[in-house]
Amino acid sequence: MTQLRAFIEGMPKAELHLHIEGSLEPELMFSLAQKNNISLPFKTVEEVRDAYQFSDLQDFLDIYYQGMGVLQTEQDFYDLTWAYLTKIHSQNVIHTEIFFDPQGHTDRGISFDTVINGIHRALVDGSEKLGISSYLIMCFLRHLDESAALETLEQALPYKDKIKGVGLDSSELGHPPSKFAHVFARAKQEGFLAVAHAGEEGPPEYVFEALDILKIDRLDHGNRSLENDTLTQRLASTKMALTVCPLSNYKLAGVTDMRQHPLREMLDKNLNATINSDDPAYFGGYMNENYFAVAEALDLSKDDLITLARNGFNATFCNLQEKAALQSRLDDYLKQ
Numbered sequence: 001m002t003q004l005r006a007f008i009e010g011m012p013k014a015e016l017h018l019h020i021e022g023s024l025e026p027e028l029m030f031s032l033a034q035k036n037n038i039s040l041p042f043k044t045v046e047e048v049r050d051a052y053q054f055s056d057l058q059d060f061l062d063i064y065y066q067g068m069g070v071l072q073t074e075q076d077f078y079d080l081t082w083a084y085l086t087k088i089h090s091q092n093v094i095h096t097e098i099f100f101d102p103q104g105h106t107d108r109g110i111s112f113d114t115v116i117n118g119i120h121r122a123l124v125d126g127s128e129k130l131g132i133s134s135y136l137i138m139c140f141l142r143h144l145d146e147s148a149a150l151e152t153l154e155q156a157l158p159y160k161d162k163i164k165g166v167g168l169d170s171s172e173l174g175h176p177p178s179k180f181a182h183v184f185a186r187a188k189q190e191g192f193l194a195v196a197h198a199g200e201e202g203p204p205e206y207v208f209e210a211l212d213i214l215k216i217d218r219l220d221h222g223n224r225s226l227e228n229d230t231l232t233q234r235l236a237s238t239k240m241a242l243t244v245c246p247l248s249n250y251k252l253a254g255v256t257d258m259r260q261h262p263l264r265e266m267l268d269k270n271l272n273a274t275i276n277s278d279d280p281a282y283f284g285g286y287m288n289e290n291y292f293a294v295a296e297a298l299d300l301s302k303d304d305l306i307t308l309a310r311n312g313f314n315a316t317f318c319n320l321q322e323k324a325a326l327q328s329r330l331d332d333y334l335k336q
Ligand code: ADE
Pocket: 019, 022, 057, 064, 169, 170, 171, 197, 200, 248, 278, 279
């Protein structure tokens, strides 16, 4: 396993499912709280980490929305994003597609402009100083209504050049993709690509809706798709990419034993699965730790790991030439 770990660490990778607000480490949360005069319900970093035990998605989301309250200024969003980029750089992630939740900030009085300018400036530095290419994906909070999502889309239009796609996240159960049919249609008209969290806690019907109504270009999680054979076959035959997040599934109790993680079945059924971290500061690991977890629990081979990394590059929103350049970084690594 030590050998396989070293192989994973050195392997060039792409991350396609990462909520930037979910990369807020307790240390940065504390320093921003102090700087911005915000009181936290925790006394120490250890207390925060101890509080990160979740029974389900909603239990996590309550703490996640509270945590992001320390983000106030453009520099805060820059620092958050920069910390994530330097971390993944140390893990040989060479391309990342980052979610952000504008409504989690605008609803508490932070301007859209503050959020996007801070994140974007860090991404430019990430490209120039770390060689990490990236795209931004703006997510709509599905527990809010569609009119709020439409307003958010309007706010985003002046920043269209900085945003590659739209996504759908937050509390899944009771908030099916069909609730957001109009806003996704509008976003597609404007030229945005589309993704959606579906089948994380929700039933296969939600995945069908994400495909047929939202016309998604990539599926976030998708675990529960396996409960429906027709859906599973459709995902395989259309090569729909799934952004799987192993440690997240474990921490949110979707998977109680990593040895039972559905990734094995996904690979066996020819699903286009990729490995991602979701909210690494809350779930106990970035990209490499997610790879380690499934490699160990599911006894993955080196070839399985290479397939997962290749799937990741292929599933990016890059053009064919850029994808080929990413794949060739992996080829070079394998030749060493
Ligand atoms: N927002 C942040 N992380 C999320 C997740 N895993 N599912 C849904 N919404 C989220």
